[in-house]
Amino acid sequence: MLVEGQGLALVRGGRLLFEGLDVALRAGEALRLTGPNGCGKSSLIRLIAGLLTPAAGTIDRAVAALADDSLALDRELPLGKALAFWPGARTGEAMAAFDLQSLADVPVRMLSTGQARRARLARVMASGAPLWLLDEPLNGLDSASVDQLGTAIADHRSAGGGVIIASHAALAGQWQALELLR
Amino acid sequence: MIAALIAREIRRGLAGAAWLPVAFFLLVAAIVPFAVGPDAKLLARIGGGALWIAALTAALLPIERLVEPDRADGILDQLALSGTSEEGIACAKIAGHWLTFGPLLLIAAVPASILVGLDGAALLRAIIALAIGTPALAALAVTVAALTAGLPRAGSLAGLLLMPLAIPLVIFGAAATGAAAASALKLEAAVALLTLAGAPFVTGAAIRAART
Numbered sequence: 213m214l215v216e217g218q219g220l221a222l223v224r225g226g227r228l229l230f231e232g233l234d235v236a237l238r239a240g241e242a243l244r245l246t247g248p249n250g251c252g253k254s255s256l257i258r259l260i261a262g263l264l265t266p267a268a269g270t271i272d273r274a275v276a277a278l279a280d281d282s283l284a285l286d287r288e289l290p291l292g293k294a295l296a297f298w299p300g301a302r303t304g305e306a307m308a309a310f311d312l313q314s315l316a317d318v319p320v321r322m323l324s325t326g327q328a329r330r331a332r333l334a335r336v337m338a339s340g341a342p343l344w345l346l347d348e349p350l351n352g353l354d355s356a357s358v359d360q361l362g363t364a365i366a367d368h369r370s371a372g373g374g375v376i377i378a379s380h381a382a383l384a385g386q387w388q389a390l391e392l393l394r
Numbered sequence: 395m396i397a398a399l400i401a402r403e404i405r406r407g408l409a410g411a412a413w414l415p416v417a418f419f420l421l422v423a424a425i426v427p428f429a430v431g432p433d434a435k436l437l438a439r440i441g442g443g444a445l446w447i448a449a450l451t452a453a454l455l456p457i458e459r460l461v462e463p464d465r466a467d468g469i470l471d472q473l474a475l476s477g478t479s480e481e482g483i484a485c486a487k488i489a490g491h492w493l494t495f496g497p498l499l500l501i502a503a504v505p506a507s508i509l510v511g512l513d514g515a516a517l518l519r520a521i522i523a524l525a526i527g528t529p530a531l532a533a534l535a536v537t538v539a540a541l542t543a544g545l546p547r548a549g550s551l552a553g554l555l556l557m558p559l560a561i562p563l564v565i566f567g568a569a570a571t572g573a574a575a576a577s578a579l580k581l582e583a584a585v586a587l588l589t590l591a592g593a594p595f596v597t598g599a600a601i602r603a604a605r606t
Contacts, residue, residue: 224606263471263605278475282468286402288409297402299395299476339476 292316403490442571480598
């Protein structure tokens with residue numbers, strides 16, 4: 213099991229976002245979280261990542277890599293070096309998968325919005341973590357990049373990894389769905 | 395990972411104007427003779443204390459860039475995901491910050507001591523007291539930076555927090571600079587050790603508490 217959470221409840225800012233939630237993800241599986249704005253999709257992802265503590269319930273997870281709104285790459289460094297700061301042996305492969313090799317010498321602060329979105333997906337892939345947590349990964353991606361992400365996710369799953377995304381749009385492939393209600 | 399973090403702190407420190415606190419330190423020391431007047435005896439008597447006030451204000455300058463940029467950019471989150479403890483991050487930040495702050499300040503302390511009328515044995519005492527005290531100042535700066543990360547007007551708040559926390563260090567540091575007795579130096583070292591030992595835990599807890 214990559215993720216096993218039972219009876220999860222989360223309170224943020226004095227508001228109960230969800231309770232009694234069960235999440236499970238096995239190797240090779242992928243899960244898409246859906247629901248209206250403010251229903252707690254991003255919070256659930258941060259909870260699964262271990263960055264938030266549930267108010268109730270228990271959760272176990274494999275080593276995870278997270279791509280959310282923050283870039284988490286040193287802005288003054290060239291992209292290649294900024295990605296290489298994070299441990300993980302697949303930096304070159306990840307840059308190739310998201311077509312970033314030509315940007316390796318460009319400082320991170322000079323990247324466009326879409327390039328930065330691809331860079332953070334490459335950071336997740338480069339980490340080699342079995343569990344990918346992607347919060348709105350399709351935002352700012354062009355259609356070619358969406359295809360690259362689909363390929364990367366398919367490869368990751370066939371290698372025994374798991375993916376959880378919060379997204380309003382569907383990606384190609386077989387996905388389980390978990391709908392959070394307000 | 396800790397070694398990579400320390401190297402990263404040093405690189406960011408040097409890229410982010412490491413000379414600024416040192417220049418500030420020298421400037422405050424240079425202003426003291428103007429404020430006190432040309433009485434060499436009086437100047438030499440208060441010189442040690444003036445040096446410490448200069449060092450304390452210099453320690454305030456880099457606080458805003460120590461923790462907040464990493465929090466805002468998700469670096470702290472990613473470090474937690476990669477299995478680095480918050481206390482480990484704090485230790486790396488303290489070590490990296492001291493390495494870009496301490497040695498430069500100690501070098502600047504030589505001309506600064508002369509500016510405030512310390513020479514010979516007093517100059518040597520000032521350098522030794524600052525060498526013992528600057529790691530604690532670096533630890534306090536990182537702690538206060540973590541405590542104020544993400545708050546509005548964090549810069550001024552950091553000053554209000556750091557100054558009172560540094561009082562014991564300033565008392566014994568200035569005393570050790572002023573008198574040849576070894577007891578003040580030992581007490582300063584004890585306060586510095588206590589600060590250094592406690593800072594990573596406070597910083598770690600503050601980083602966790604700032605996570606939303």
